[in-house]
């Protein structure tokens with residue numbers, strides 16, 4: 219099956235500045251793709267090109283097999299888009315605004331009414347429908363943008379920071395909504411700065427930095443790139459046993475041991491690609507050390523994120539992917 | 540409902556959702572009254588016609604129409620809603636037409652609300668009503684021409700003040716392009732046929748010709764092609780920003 223969105227050697231230049239530099243990735247149906255990158259990496263610019271707001275300087279975007287530049291009407295019909303900052307017509311009330319979107323999307327009569335109603339329910343806007351959008355709080359504005367994007371139940375969703383500005387409850391609800399929509403075989407592209415979100419809802423993550431693609435893979439793969447991946451942390455009851463550090467260091471697959479004296483804690487780092495949980499627990503049992511806690515880290519996303527997005531050059535990026 | 544109609548309705552309703560409509564209409568009517576009856580000396584002329592009323596419209600529109608048109612695209616750009624609009628399944632042309640027609644319909648409402656002036660002359664005398672109607676049509680076409688300029692200029696900037704000032708200047712040029720004041724600027728360095736073309740593009744000349752009481756086909760062709768050209772430029776401006 220062809221991907222819902224194919225981004226092919228896409229570039230965008232603003233004058234002499236290259237905001238997006240030759241990136242490639244796909245978004246498939248039933249998949250939530252997390253689009254990550256530091257500020258100014260080119261995430262929003264890429265999304266603007268996918269949704270047909272900006273014209274690419276190079277490369278091509280196909281939505282459901284159609285070129286976005288050649289068949290803009292068809293591709294725009296398939297996409298629901300939440301632009302960055304969720305812009306809307308501020309003077310309009312929420313109902314009037316959604317009514318306008320429904321008119322443009324060609325709905326009439328009872329169908330129109332139902333769609334507006336459903337969108338209001340899904341975005342939890344019931345309490346503010348008669349207020350002008352300008353007077354709403356940031357979170358509610360974001361939800362108006364969300365309602366607008368899902369009004370026509372599109373097979374493809376492009377959302378630029380959908381949970382930005384939402385309270386924890388709303389964040390949770392929006393994530394549920396996104397996961398639910400992915401179940402309905404929709405292709406969903408979301409950009410985010412919240413790394414836990416990647417683990418929570420994304421099936422795959424793409425990271426760009428300075429306009430270049432530096433990672434494309436599952437969240438698990440991203441975690442595996444962490445130095446802390448599979449690291450074992452042991453907190454001892456009482457004090458640190460005298461020989462503990464040396465004994466752990468002596469294990470064959472252990473690369474390093476970091477001591478946090480004040481916390482009675484040792485962090486045992488595995489060698490590249492090694493799993494040390496078995497060795498370490500066996501040692502703890504054999505030595506009958508008194509411990510409070512022992513856990514295996516799956517990796518810290520923010521650490522990986524920082525590492526791969528601060529390297530910069532394309533050569534470095536090549537090593538990583 | 541077509542997309543153009545949806546945009547038209549949204550835009551028109553928007554004038555009345557904000558104080559813009561009321562402020563504009565009140566000022567427009569008040570200035571019309573002042574110009575017609577005081578500045579224009581309508582009573583002293585002791586003639587039952589609306590000559591003085593229509594005579595001041597080019598000047599009135601010079602400032603009022605750019606004030607109306609300045610927000611058309613600049614505001615969308617500033618608030619970012621243009622991104623929403625242009626990623627909906629509509630063509631740029633539908634957006635340009637919907638916005639323009641709504642603004643023109645709004646000026647039509649404002650112009651229609653000057654009917655008390657017409658009632659007054661009919662009460663005080665017996666004017667040539669068909670001529671007055673033609674005058675209204677001419678005035679409406681002129682408003683449309685100014686609006687097309689303003690809409691186009693508004694598409695080039697996100698700053699409404701800049702949109703206003705530039706639109707006033709361009710309207711001014713086309714208002715006086717038949718007079719030496721503007722023609723002298725071009726005389727000498729532009730070829731004569733081009734200078735003649737500029738002179739023929741005078742909105743005021745075509746408006747005055749309609750005010751005589753006959754609608755000449757040439758005047759209609761002028762106004763509609765003038766509006767068409769500026770809206771085309773408007774479309775190109777919106778499209779250009781896409782790839783910049």
Ligand SMILES: Nc1ncnc2c1ncn2[C@@H]1O[C@H](COP(=O)(O)OP(=O)(O)OP(=O)(O)O)[C@@H](O)[C@H]1O
Nearest residue numbers: 232235237255256257258259260261262263264302
């Ligand atoms: N219209 C424009 N003209 C010039 N430069 C632009 C324009 N739009 C974006 N840029 C630049 O392109 C780069 C990428 O911007 P973009 O908005 O895509 O970043 P982003 O990844 O979405 O960042 P953030 O996480 O802060 O939202 C930035 O350096 C920005 O300044």
Ligand SMILES: [Mg+2]
Nearest residue numbers: 261262302378
């Ligand atoms: Mg962004």
